[in-house]
Amino acid sequence: MENDLAVQKSLYSKVNGIEKRDDDFYKELYARSEKRIDSLAKTNPFTEEELDEVLLEDGYDRRDFMKWVSATTAMLMLPGFFEPLVAKTVQVLNRVPVIWINLQDCAGNSEAFLRTDGPTVDELILDIITLEFHELLMAPSGEQAELQLENAMTTFKDEYLLFVEGSIPTAANGIYGTIGTSGETYVDHLVRLSADAKAIVAVGTCATFGGVPAAAPNPTGARGVMDIVQNKPIVNIPACPANPANMLGVILLYVMTGELPDLDGLLRPKFAFGYRIHDACERRVHFDAGEYVEEWGDAAAQAGHCLYKMGCKGPMTFNNCPTVKYNRGTSWPVAAGHGCIGCSEPGFFDKFDRFEAPTPFNPNYNPASDMGVYGAAAGLGLFTAFKQLTKDSVAQEEENGN
Numbered sequence: 221m222e223n224d225l226a227v228q229k230s231l232y233s234k235v236n237g238i239e240k241r242d243d244d245f246y247k248e249l250y251a252r253s254e255k256r257i258d259s260l261a262k263t264n265p266f267t268e269e270e271l272d273e274v275l276l277e278d279g280y281d282r283r284d285f286m287k288w289v290s291a292t293t294a295m296l297m298l299p300g301f302f303e304p305l306v307a308k309t310v311q312v313l314n315r316v317p318v319i320w321i322n323l324q325d326c327a328g329n330s331e332a333f334l335r336t337d338g339p340t341v342d343e344l345i346l347d348i349i350t351l352e353f354h355e356l357l358m359a360p361s362g363e364q365a366e367l368q369l370e371n372a373m374t375t376f377k378d379e380y381l382l383f384v385e386g387s388i389p390t391a392a393n394g395i396y397g398t399i400g401t402s403g404e405t406y407v408d409h410l411v412r413l414s415a416d417a418k419a420i421v422a423v424g425t426c427a428t429f430g431g432v433p434a435a436a437p438n439p440t441g442a443r444g445v446m447d448i449v450q451n452k453p454i455v456n457i458p459a460c461p462a463n464p465a466n467m468l469g470v471i472l473l474y475v476m477t478g479e480l481p482d483l484d485g486l487l488r489p490k491f492a493f494g495y496r497i498h499d500a501c502e503r504r505v506h507f508d509a510g511e512y513v514e515e516w517g518d519a520a521a522q523a524g525h526c527l528y529k530m531g532c533k534g535p536m537t538f539n540n541c542p543t544v545k546y547n548r549g550t551s552w553p554v555a556a557g558h559g560c561i562g563c564s565e566p567g568f569f570d571k572f573d574r575f576e577a578p579t580p581f582n583p584n585y586n587p588a589s590d591m592g593v594y595g596a597a598a599g600l601g602l603f604t605a606f607k608q609l610t611k612d613s614v615a616q617e618e619e620n621g622n
């Protein structure tokens with residue numbers, strides 16, 4: 221490991237893929253989005269649940285809701301004057317149907333989603349969003365569940381957002397993962413459901429990059445959604461689990477603007493993955509001061525010093541965990557006392573398998589080179605309307621970035 225000075229020099233530079241936009245851009249976006257929201261408001265909702273009723277039921281008032289709106293607008297990197305529009309958007313979330321499927325996974329993202337922070341948390345998401353199909357949450361099972369899925373696909377053909385949780389086993393003709401009475405493989409299931417979807421949102425590192433099931437020796441040939449589905453808009457929201465605030469953010473932006481958020485070269489929304497963990501970490505001041513935890517429980521650990529020497533992968537990981545946090549914004553891994561293990565990065569689990577040892581890095585590492593992989597590769601701009609980066613273009617960007 222290089223000395224502390226070299227460590228700091230190599231990791232200090234800030235990286236992001238966020239392009240600054242001028243006022244005219246946001247004004248135009250606001251006008252366009254407002255028109256869309258007004259038009260959606262005139263259509264019939266797919267569910268009867270109304271936000272105000274849901275809020276009241278759980279004892280939340282309008283002030284609580286507006287606080288949430290304010291935080292969410294900031295998280296989405298929109299100017300403050302968008303807040304009323306974000307609030308209006310929540311009112312029409314029940315106009316966009318969502319189908320959620322679980323493939324090779326532990327359902328951790330569903331668990332996280334159920335605890336989504338918001339004005340009424342679960343209720344806002346589950347009752348306002350039109351969740352047409354979710355195996356874990358719905359009452360029907362077996363053939364009835366299959367029927368519900370077919371109905372949802374037919375009714376909302378070309379309209380629904382398809383959320384995919386879990387990796388896709390491809391070895392042995394996909395036999396490691398089948399679903400339903402017909403024994404349809406996960407590969408075929410995903411391809412079939414994708415065909416009629418408006419866009420696909422891959423949630424969690426398993427669905428995005430293969431995740432834990434794809435760890436060596438990857439006996440099931442686990443892959444991410446973008447390795448299987450072609451010619452459809454895909455948004456990747458990695459992490460283990462994906463942060464529910466980011467899932468909701470993607471839905472909100474889509475409902476509000478009719479577009480998917482601007483994506484980086486790995487199809488991740490820039491509002492969430494445009495910055496490194498390290499650049500927003502509350503322990504960064506200790507990193508800069510050369511104050512490191514050297515042993516679990518030492519005085520530096522008790523004083524909240526930097527965890528780099530204990531294996532923290534924050535300098536190599538792009539995610540908004542330090543600002544958005546988990547569990548209603550109360551904490552995140554580094555705040556809890558353990559370094560980031562890079563759970564949202566491609567190649568996780570194997571890439572960072574020595575979680576509690578400092579990751580050796582190239583002293584010539586240039587964060588700017590990451591721009592090709594993580595940053596501005598998708599063409600910049602806050603929104604890239606239904607931009608589809610194919611597997612080949614992602615691979616090309618990675619090649620360029622390296």
Ligand code: SF4
Nearest residue numbers: 501504526527532534
């Ligand atoms: Fe960076 Fe990790 Fe140290 Fe935070 S704890 S400053 S992310 S190395």
Ligand code: F3S
Nearest residue numbers: 541560561562563564
């Ligand atoms: Fe994962 Fe690191 Fe965030 S471990 S949850 S990306 S802090």
